[in-house]
Amino acid sequence: MRTVVLYNSPRDDEAEVAAWRGYITAYDPAIDFRNWPETGPVEEIDYVLAWIHKPGDLARYPNLKAIFWLGAGVDHLLRDKELPRQVPIIRLVDDGLTAGMTEYVLLHTLRYHRRLPELEAHQRERRWHKLAYPLAKDRRIGIMGMGVLGSDAASRLIGLGFDVAGWSRVPKQLAGLTLFHGDDGLTPFLNRSEILVCLLPLTPATTGIVNARTLAALPKGATVINAARGGHVVDVDLIAALDRGHIAHATLDVFTTEPLPVEHPFWRHPRITVTPHVASVTISETASRVIIEGLKAMRAGRRPANLVDLAKGY
Numbered sequence: 001m002r003t004v005v006l007y008n009s010p011r012d013d014e015a016e017v018a019a020w021r022g023y024i025t026a027y028d029p030a031i032d033f034r035n036w037p038e039t040g041p042v043e044e045i046d047y048v049l050a051w052i053h054k055p056g057d058l059a060r061y062p063n064l065k066a067i068f069w070l071g072a073g074v075d076h077l078l079r080d081k082e083l084p085r086q087v088p089i090i091r092l093v094d095d096g097l098t099a100g101m102t103e104y105v106l107l108h109t110l111r112y113h114r115r116l117p118e119l120e121a122h123q124r125e126r127r128w129h130k131l132a133y134p135l136a137k138d139r140r141i142g143i144m145g146m147g148v149l150g151s152d153a154a155s156r157l158i159g160l161g162f163d164v165a166g167w168s169r170v171p172k173q174l175a176g177l178t179l180f181h182g183d184d185g186l187t188p189f190l191n192r193s194e195i196l197v198c199l200l201p202l203t204p205a206t207t208g209i210v211n212a213r214t215l216a217a218l219p220k221g222a223t224v225i226n227a228a229r230g231g232h233v234v235d236v237d238l239i240a241a242l243d244r245g246h247i248a249h250a251t252l253d254v255f256t257t258e259p260l261p262v263e264h265p266f267w268r269h270p271r272i273t274v275t276p277h278v279a280s281v282t283i284s285e286t287a288s289r290v291i292i293e294g295l296k297a298m299r300a301g302r303r304p305a306n307l308v309d310l311a312k313g314y
Contacts (some may be wrong), residue, residue: 001027003299004044006061008036009051009070010072013082015302016284020049023288047298049136049291051282056082066090066263066298068291069099070148072097074308075202075229088310097285098152104227104279105143105153105197109162109253112223113139113193117249117271142193144209145228146172146179147314149280151197165189169205190217195225202229203313215247223249227279230255235266242271280286 007020021033034040036057045061051070058067059082066088069077074091077083098310111117115131122129134141139162143150146168150286154177165178167189172179180189190196196218200206210226218224224247226233233252241247251273252266258277266272297304308314 002030002032002045003295004032004034004040005295006034006036006039006045006048007050008053008057008060010036010054011052018242019284020288023284024291024295026229029291036105047295050077052076052098052271053080054082058082058087059084068294069308070287072101072280073201073229074314075231078310078313088298088304089310090304091306091307091308091314092282092287092290093148094282094287094290096283097280098148100150100280101199101227102153102156104253105199105225106160108225108273109141109157109195109197111250111251112225117273121156121270137163138193140162140165140192141195141197142167142189143199144168144189145198145199146174147199147201150197150199165192175310187217188213188288190214191219193221193222195223196224198224198228198232200228200232201314204230207231208234210238212240215241218247220246221248223247223251225251227253230258235264239269242269247271249273249284251275253277 005024007017010225015034024033025031039045042060043062046063046065048058048061048064049070050058050069053300058080064084064087067090069089069091071092074089077089114133118131141157141162141164143154143164143166146166150166151174154164154166165180166174166179167185169182171181180186191212198210200204200209208231210224215237238250249271253275254277260274266274294304
């Protein structure tokens with residue numbers, strides 16, 4: 001019996017679709033690989049590879065065996081009110097995606113550690129002024145979110161000699177890392193974080209977690225990097241903390257509304273760096289290997305890795 005895989009990522013171009021088709025059919029040439037909206041008979045669809053799909057579309061396939069979500073965070077998917085919740089959802093945990101995020105975190109952490117935003121401001125002023133910075137071992141970094149992405153970024157920063165702590169909603173065990181968890185651990189974690197990195201999944205419990213109270217708990221002059229989801233940050237609270245000088249600078253890759261509206265104050269704030277949701281992107285070459293492993297498991301009747309827990313939201 002043939003297997004029908006539907007690729008449902010409407011923003012991708014023909015070259016990207018062709019790449020996915022090539023990788024998936026190389027694994028099994030008998031796979032019927034279709035590209036949305038050319039679905040053919042909807043009852044034939046066995047698996048969907050989805051990203052930023054049309055809300056309600058995933059409910060159209062009565063014989064769907066699994067949804068492969070082509071991203072690390074599933075908050076967008078779970079907002080679909082017609083999501084067929086009885087169908088297994090497999091999120092993407094991919095070496096390429098992880099490497100991209102770690103590169104982004106390292107880039108901006110080092111940028112803040114070496115005080116580059118201040119040096120850039122001095123250049124605009126044509127001012128020659130040397131700035132001191134501490135040894136890496138004396139720079140305290142805090143990472144919110146100790147999943148695959150946060151754990152990898154933490155280990156790389158530790159390898160560079162930084163003093164790294166992690167915070168998660170529930171207890172975690174990670175060698176060589178100072179760990180905090182839960183509501184009781186949040187304030188002590190924030191008090192020591194000179195560079196705060198947010199890599200949390202977006203859930204009701206983490207929405208708006210970067211707010212006036214948590215920003216005030218950071219040391220004066222701290223910097224913030226958000227590469228998780230825009231919903232983690234209360235925009236007006238961050239701007240207020242920057243304007244009064246408690247937060248020195250922020251790098252934001254994700255926003256509540258994307259693309260970021262042209263009138264949004266983040267664009268023109270002198271102490272905010274905006275990047276257009278590019279911290280890490282799904283690369284078909286590496287991600288397809290993960291999808292294929294999931295397909296193998298599903299077709300063999302085994303439990304695939306990285307199943308989404310709908311109750312937890314990730």
